[in-house]
Amino acid sequence: MIRKLTAADHDQVFSFLKKEAAINLFIIGDIEAFGYDQDFQELWGEFDENGMLKAVLLRFYDSYIPYAPSTFDVNGFAEIIRSNDGVVRLSGKSEVVEQFENVDGLSLGKKRVTYFCECNTISFTDEDEAYDVKLATVNDVDRIVELRRRISEFTATPASREMLLKSLETNTGRTYYIEEDGQMVSSVSTTAENSLSAMVVGVCTDERYRQRGYASVIMKKVVKDYIRAGKTLCLFYDNPKAGRIYKRLGFYDIGTWTMYG
Known part of the structure; x- marks a missing residue:
């Protein structure tokens, strides 16, 4: 029934x-x-x-x-x-x-299949990082959107800003970032945060600032904050190279996720 x-x-x-x-x-x-x-x-x-x-x-x-x-x-x-x-x-x-x-x-x-993985332990050494990772507020929404617009892999939609703002206002998502000379150059966001878990999305770095380890440093901060709060982190990936990076941070595959539309 x-x-x-x-x-x-x-x-x-x-x-x-x-x-x-x-x-x-x-x-x-x-x-x-x-x-x-x-x-x-x-x-x-x-x-x-x-x-x-x-x-x-x-x-x-x-x-x-x-x-x-x-x-x-x-x-x-x-x-x-x-x-x-x-x-x-x-x-x-x-x-x-x-x-x-x-x-x-x-x-x-259209059908798209991605790997689905999770992380529920801190498996890397907790050492001091060379870069200052900051937590965004609603006042940073336009800076986050602007960073994503500068990156070819991202597709900005009219609803992108509204969805990002809503997640920050309702505490159902966070955005962590690194800036250089007052400009946001790398960020990682979470969404669908609930009492048990959250999804990692929006991992990005300005093309001019890549190969400096910014995204990995931010991801470590995200993992530490959520795991210490007793929450599981999840993410999708379909790029094997990206998958290897995530697995070095403690993520492991738990299945695949299929999307249509």
């Missing part, structure tokens, strides 16, 4: 999602931030005959994330997703979301 979830289901939902807290950090974060009664966010649960939760589906605006540790009613969730006209923005644990590829009537859009 599939039905809408409400605040009355929260304890069971949270216990269910915590079993794979890293994989479920987006669902957990959105529930903690916005609850069960918003027009832009809905949650559904599939229950077995004993009333035990088997699967969860999150809608956040026009994006959907399903989660299930084993078999679930793919067609039932697909029927809910189909009610949203147009190309579906679907993402999640690869073993879960790739089952929707065989469902008729879903326009999933």
Whole structure:
């Protein structure tokens, strides 16, 4: 049986999602931030005959994330997703979301698969760094956006500034940075921060300041701050070279994450 979830289901939902807290950090974060009664966010649960939760589906605006540790009613969730006209923005644990590829009537859009990794220990030597890593505030949003615009690998969207500002205002994300001569030259951000974990995003360095180890220094600071706060850090990567850098900092692969749209 599939039905809408409400605040009355929260304890069971949270216990269910915590079993794979890293994989479920987006669902957990959105529930903690916005609850069960918003027009832009809905949650559904599939229950077995004993009333035990088997699967969860999150809608956040026009994006959907399903989660299930084993078999679930793919067609039932697909029927809910189909009610949203147009190309579906679907993402999640690869073993879960790739089952929707065989469902008729879903326009999933372009597929992208990335590695999903996590870090929950400090595995490097805690030594004094040569560079001063600063924590951004809402007053730094335009400087962060400007740094990203200078970097060819980044695509700035009209919503980028608003999303960054919202994360800083709601404490669901942080940005750490290094500056030279008053200019921000390297930064690392987190997003979807919740009581258990956070996602690393926006790792970037101005092309003129690369090969100086700035990003690695910032990443060490990020790892230390979150791990000492008892939180797991997660990130996506599809570049093996970047993956090796992250693994030297204590990250390890826990699966793959597939996105459509």
